[in-house]
Amino acid sequence: KAKHEGRNRWIFYQQGMAEKIIQRRELENELREAIDAEQLRLVYQPRYDVKSSNITAVEALVRWEHPRFGTIMPDQFIPLAEETGLIGRISGWVLLSACRETSENLPGMSVSVNVSASEFQDEGLFKRIKKALDMSGLASSRLEIEVTESLMLIDPVKTLKLMNQIRSLGVKFLIDDFGTGYSSLNYLRDYPFDGIKIDKSFIMSVNDSSLAMQVVQNMIGLGKAYDMEVTAEGVETEEQLEQLKKLECDVIQGYYIGKPMTVKQLQQLKINSEKNR
Ligand code: C2E
Ligand code: MG
Ligand code: MG
Ligand code: MG
Numbered sequence: 287k288a289k290h291e292g293r294n295r296w297i298f299y300q301q302g303m304a305e306k307i308i309q310r311r312e313l314e315n316e317l318r319e320a321i322d323a324e325q326l327r328l329v330y331q332p333r334y335d336v337k338s339s340n341i342t343a344v345e346a347l348v349r350w351e352h353p354r355f356g357t358i359m360p361d362q363f364i365p366l367a368e369e370t371g372l373i374g375r376i377s378g379w380v381l382l383s384a385c386r387e388t389s390e391n392l393p394g395m396s397v398s399v400n401v402s403a404s405e406f407q408d409e410g411l412f413k414r415i416k417k418a419l420d421m422s423g424l425a426s427s428r429l430e431i432e433v434t435e436s437l438m439l440i441d442p443v444k445t446l447k448l449m450n451q452i453r454s455l456g457v458k459f460l461i462d463d464f465g466t467g468y469s470s471l472n473y474l475r476d477y478p479f480d481g482i483k484i485d486k487s488f489i490m491s492v493n494d495s496s497l498a499m500q501v502v503q504n505m506i507g508l509g510k511a512y513d514m515e516v517t518a519e520g521v522e523t524e525e526q527l528e529q530l531k532k533l534e535c536d537v538i539q540g541y542y543i544g545k546p547m548t549v550k551q552l553q554q555l556k557i558n559s560e561k562n563r
């Protein structure tokens with residue numbers, strides 16, 4: 287696996303400009319086929335609820351099993367999908383697959399799905415979400431949509447209308463990578479979000495800097511002031527977990543709880559963590 291990733295990196299970054307352009311076009315064509323060829327798959331990262339000491343939710347993260355390059359990570363093909371208009375089809379697949387797998391194999395758990403800001407340009411997104419819920423039978427209250435702060439940089443009237451339409455289904459919205467965007471904090475007041483996910487860059491240093499602690503404490507306070515559920519992303523150590531519990535963070539996500547994994551591995555992790563309590 288590490289070998290594959292190393293190879294990808296070489297292919298994506300070390301070649302000349304002309305080769306890169308050809309490669310890009312090839313990759314675009316291959317990405318177009320990837321869905322039908324069943325080369326996409328989802329992994330799930332556990333989200334640990336502090337109050338109930340339980341894994342109550344997962345985040346679905348997409349992977350592309352490329353026949354020659356091996357596993358390609360989302361950062362290396364989602365931007366391409368956004369630029370080429372393929373994102374809608376991928377998102378449709380991700381939404382339906384995440385809802386299906388959760389409904390069939392993860393009883394009682396919620397699932398969050400990442401949606402690109404570019405998907406808020408038209409109403410296709412509403413249809414894809416509705417279809418995923420209808421076809422999977424998943425209760426809408428168990429689906430959450432993660433968006434980044436870049437969403438607040440596009441047409442607010444259009445965005446709000448679509449958000450409210452989707453929320454009327456019973457679906458929730460989370461702000462991903464909170465604190466890394468360029469938008470004004472007023473959006474917390476003006477847009478209907480249910481939770482924030484504090485970006486891992488803030489969590490990384492909570493164990494060795496009291497300033498970082500204070501910053502995170504204030505971010506948690508800000509989220510709570512707006513009645514939102516607060517998640518910490520990128521929690522990698524027990525010390526970070528303990529600090530975040532002290533700050534009354536609601537949900538913990540990160541390698542310390544679990545890396546993104548298959549549904550089978552997740553079921554096993556949940557069984558083990560329940561045994562150990
Ligand atoms: P994200 O939504 O912020 O997802 C969290 C990323 O941080 C994941 O990387 C995850 O593996 C990684 N991560 C989680 N815990 C830790 C930790 O403790 N330490 C460290 N160092 N990293 C951690 P991944 O899976 O490579 O995803 C990268 C990004 O790709 C995601 O960031 C999301 O923006 C995007 N993405 C993933 N799946 C989809 C999708 O289905 N649709 C769209 N539009 N974007 C997606
Ligand atoms: Mg996310
Ligand atoms: Mg994030
Ligand atoms: Mg991200």
